[in-house]
Amino acid sequence: MRHIGLRTKLIAGFIVLVLLPLLLGGLTASTYISRELNGQVTKITAERLHQVNMNIERELLSMSKITNFIRIDDNIPKALESPLTSERDMLHWVHLMDQKFMQISTMAVNEPLYISLLDFNGHMYSNWTQSRQSLDAVRSSNWFKQTLEQDGYPVWSLNQDNYMVAGGQGLITQSMVIKDQYLKKQLGVLVVSQPVDPYLNILQTQDPSLNSIGFIVDESGRILGEDIPRLQQLYPSIEPALISGSKSTDTMLNGRLTSVSHYGIALTDWRVVQAFYYDDVFSNSKRIVVWMINVFVISLLFFFLLVIVVSNVFTRHLNRLRVTIKLIESGQLDERYDVRTRDEIGLLGKSFNLMVSRLRSSMEREVVLERRKEQAKLEALQAQINPHFLQNTLNTLKWMSIMAKTEPITEMLMALGHLLDVSIHRGQEKITLAEELDNVRRFLVIQKYRFGDTIRIVEEVDPLTLDMLVPKLSLQPLVENVYSHGVFGESGGEVIIRTVRESDVVRLAVIDNGKLVSAERFDEVRQHLDGTGRGSFSRIGLKNVHQRIQLMYGLQYGLTISRDEEHNLTNVSITVPGEEKFDHDNQNSGY
Template identity: 25%
Template sequence: MKLESFYSNLSIKYKFIIFYFSIILVLALLFGTFSYYNSRKYVFNSANRANSDKVKQITTSIDYLRKDIYDVSTIICLTPSIQKFLRNSKNLHHATDFNNDSQELIDYIIASKSYISLIIIYNAQGFPVYYKSSDMSSGAKSLNSANEAAIYKKACALSGKPLWLNINNHNQVLIEDNKSPKIAECRVIKDIYTMNNMGLIVICVNEREITKLFSNNIKKGENISIFDNHHVVLSFGNQMVANTPITSTLKKDGNTDYGYFVKKLAGKDMLISYSTSALNDWIVFDSIPAAQLLKEINSIKSFSIIVVIACIIVTLPLTLLISSYLTAPIKRLLVSMKQFQQGSFDERVEIKYDDEIGKLGAGYNRMVSNVKDLINNVYVLQIKEREAELNALQAQINPHFLYNTLDTIYWKAEKQGQEELGEMVYSLSRLFRLSLNRGKEFTLVSSEKELIEHYLKLQKVRFKDKLNYALLFDDEVMDYILPKLILQPFVENAILHGLESKKMGGFISISGKKEKNSLSFSIEDNGKGMDEATLQKLLSLEPDDDSNGPIMRSGYAVKNVIERLNIYFGKDYRLNIFSKVESGTRIEIIIPAQKFLTNEEVSHDQTPYRGR
């Protein structure tokens, strides 16, 4: 948030510079990343092609070696003299010499197959009955111990197929004193007549004999590993691969013939190429650190950084020049606005171009001109208002003249015994006084009630028995205030539209009460009522309507009340009109309850006028 706020408060010039260089940085990073990963893919593909050929060659050589060992073991297992020797060795518990034919055969095999370092033959009871070594390894363990028994059991389960083992410092089996790591083929020997198991043959090859097949082609950091379906058979080079379950990755990929993949080993990405043996149980892996292959293309990263820095250095002066050129009109506009704020209403900015900034300047010039005209108009209006105030002060003589004239008429009527006429004059005088309300907009509820009462008295003289009314105001509402003349227009409307044309006359009820924080007023009559069309016409009359007649005059008064209520209370008031033809009309006005205002805002004139 702080960084966002800092950037938002920068000038447009510096925002433009930051934005421009951000674009350069993003483009350079995208270009560098794209180039790097494409080069990386190319290097991996090239290395994989080379490594795949190497792995396939190694796989072929190993397959040839394994087949040769398998053939040798088959020859030994099927030799009649050895078959006979094993049939007669049930009670033999230690190694002994074969007859001359068998001994010569094995000596020939070891001499001709220099890669074979050890041959052990066990009888059916698990005792080594023949042992021959060419690498100084000595001592053959029996098959009766746990580890050796498990090996024999697995070999028996394969029914003559070879079982391959690692014999090294981590897996000391079969040999008492092993001088060098070996890979051993174990095969059960079957009686050629009964096909029963009659022993086990173990042919060992020293690992160094196998690594001779590929050691000359191994680079620094590279590893050649041979896996069967369960564990590592042989590992040469980088030993971090030896304990990794790579074969599980191949099974997930669904392709175990050949290919390559990248896997993280010991925290490093390794490019691993593989090829499956034609015998279908060994997989040869060639793994090399990806970083070693990517040394040459790492220069792309450095090149991208150099390009970004060079672009920034080269384009910085040009960017400053362009940003200054673009923001200069805005700066001139800001200077003009400050002058305008200080009262210089003749300010203008020069418009050179019709771009967005030019349009902004043109809009500013129009605004300044309009503000100047508005100020001039307001000044003239203030002068006129002052003149109107003087005229109003002079016109205050007229109400006093009216009051004095009515006072004179009232006293003359009293002297001549015209009490009814006197009461009419008095009601008319009070009606005028309360309507004017000393020029104030708000009045007390008690004053509004008195005004309605005097108005109804005058109408009563006109309509006599056709007009009956009741004023039902709760005492608690009398000291609250309301806008003047918001009830009288509705009372007048009830008389003119509801009762005047009704032969039998009618009844009007005006009430006022307090409900929680609101004042509720009701004007209800039992007159003719109105249909929906007449009601809408009453509420929608405009001041320039040329129609004449009572409905038009009272309609303007009602509309005036609604407009004043909107001005004073906004959405805090409610006006509800319920009317039905020949059933009467009921009007509800609900406004906020307000009680205390200054003397300047409300009139407190409640003394009945009786003349001076």
């Protein structure tokens, strides 16, 4: 197996656990911030368009109020209906109209406001200097003819030609027919006009860097905006978005993604249109996101270099220790690690030096024993192995296995050493269920290397039972019995270790799905547990556990065995009193 250094693992761990989460978090944050900024820009743009629409409606409403104010005046029909037969009559009505127009001028929101009142006798009253050409220009215009056709309904004209000065600034006009009191006879036409400058100012964006497109369009496609030739060129691409039914639509203009929003003006059939290029609007937010990413990348590079420096500091002493271990592995047992620090690595080095010294002594003893082996063969066969010496030997073998990096052997030796330690220390008859489960797990480690992974172990342990006291080596023989006598197919089997606390007792059960024995053999096992059986009984471990429990707690406790033929299960369980370690210690100390 290829060696992977601790420094490499630290750097890889930093990349996986720190760098990648931070990178993903940064990307997520930048995406979220960008989305929020874009949303705010879109919201502000929509609010501005709404404000533009309201301002334009306010202007138009002011004109509409002035029109209504003139229309309801009783003197207006009289002026239009009375023929001007004398110069005196003309001066009278001109003076009266001038007063009316002066009064109206005080109501106007924006100036100038041009008011004209035409009769059908060739006369026109106005608040501006008129000429015969201007009167003819009004009467010959299309909007004037449309006003006569509407017969009293107001007609709005967008960016119409200036009828006062040829080639002058365009006008916004509202015109309507004035009728008699019976609303039957047409008496004249009222015309209220305003220059387009206030509307153009409303349409202008406040941000010069934003290349937005704002204009007003009527039902016939007539446009009012800053650059009318450019707007007329773009309008065919914008028009489908206006009839789509949505107030905001994305479209392509000049090869750039564009957002088109529009509002209908309540008093007219006009629409206020605002279009902006996404790359212009979101350029600021993109710059912020790019700046954040740059700062984030620089910070990550700094932290990465910091991790490399820190990992070098931590791994330098470990590399020295590794070099010493390599020398000892090559057989140079005189080598020792030069301890220079007082941290965990220094303590590890001291322990390592002590271990090497003991290992060398042990190896020297082994050499001596090997030389005497032939002479002591007979005595060795006759001698009994001291369990304590066996345990020490296992510990020595364990360290040798660790040095040789044979992990499976090390794991088995550690498990066997633990089980041996439990068996030879007999001063304590009761241990906690947690300790007994640990013994079982050590035993299962050995069985795993004997039988492989064909048998699956499932633990269903009630946490309330872990501190309960049980006889030492009571659960382990039950599991050993499964491995010794259980018969499983090629697909293996399953063993369930279950602990349950019921009232004042604790039940420990080992359930397996191995092949069931015959009914006669099963009855024989149960009779031997009850003490009524005859003949030999091979399951000494089970009977030993059963008898120890009854001697310790009484005949009402012990081991029971049952079988479930429907589900092919064998259940061996132990019942002991529910005694906690804390209560047991208090009793032994006299409380």
